[in-house]
Amino acid sequence: MEIAPPRDAHRLTFRDAAEDDVPALVELVESAYRGESSRAGWTTEAHLLEGRRTDEDGVREVLATPGGRLLVAEQDGAMVACCQLEHRDDAAYFGMFSVRPGRQGAGLGKSVIAEAERVAREEWGVTEMQMTVISLRTELIAFYERRGYARTGRMSPFPYGDERFGVPLRDDLEFELLVKEFGSDER
Template sequence: MNFYEKEQNMQNLKFSILKKDDINAVVEIINKAYRGEISGKAWTSEGKILSGIRVNEDMIKEILEEKNSKIYITKFEDKIVGTIQAKLENNSIYIGLFAVNPYFQGSGVGKKLLEFTEKSSMKLYNADKFIMQVISIRTDLIEFYKRRGYKVTNSFLEFPKSELWDFRTNEELKFVVLEKDILR
């Protein structure tokens, strides 16, 4: 299927909450989108700044057990093509683990998945705003979120170290916090 056909068929997306049977598929999508071999073709890729994996099955299982956290997925023709997490904390909904299969990036899947997650989370949780963290040098991602109503704050967080990944850059990595007010 070419890009035009994918774009025309995006109304066929189905959204749901992640079930344990789909954990492996979600881990694969997240790792491919951010660090996989084909992630270099993905505009969301962190492959030039980080190596290794982003998540593993145990991390996703742990998130599924959290009380105020949901992982949403979207399917196209019964195949998972995107995933995102929404977690309620201190009257805010934190958005994370947002990934779209690299072959579907740029076709509207991410926009629709983010919209679905925001609407679903607003119904589920009584919160004042959405919050997310983006690696500060990822200006393309920051611009994507700004077009969706997120505002860049002056808050920064240290980028964590992990056995799962290594740094491929000498630049200091940090997260910038983005926020979007929830209007009811």
């Protein structure tokens, strides 16, 4: 007789990252964005950038940022996603969003974004969420637009020459600011 797993057996749980998580977080972020492993998912930047997306010092910097959090999503005891949140006056910044490539496309990212927005609204009382996305990442921007984020047309330059952000394969990279305003019924 086959027994069905409990209803919440694959439930996603959230927690703040700790120092002990740093190596696993670096591996998760790298797997989602760079190198061959990232090509298993749809959020890869491997066609735009080589090199590292982050390193242990970069993750520690996010952990140490005043007003910041690095949210970890776990499923069945495994780290499957993460995102950076930073409280900036009336807004929250959303970054370092990573979902394990083999788990992309199944709604996990939507759940992580929803939890990040809940934290920003309920715990910080902010009126909007902001993020920056490489403007050439049209499929990723479309994903965020479906979640209520709007393109602002406000661009910032890619930090060419700073290999902490990767080694560009193109000379036309720039970031666009995306914003989602929270209505009073969401706060």
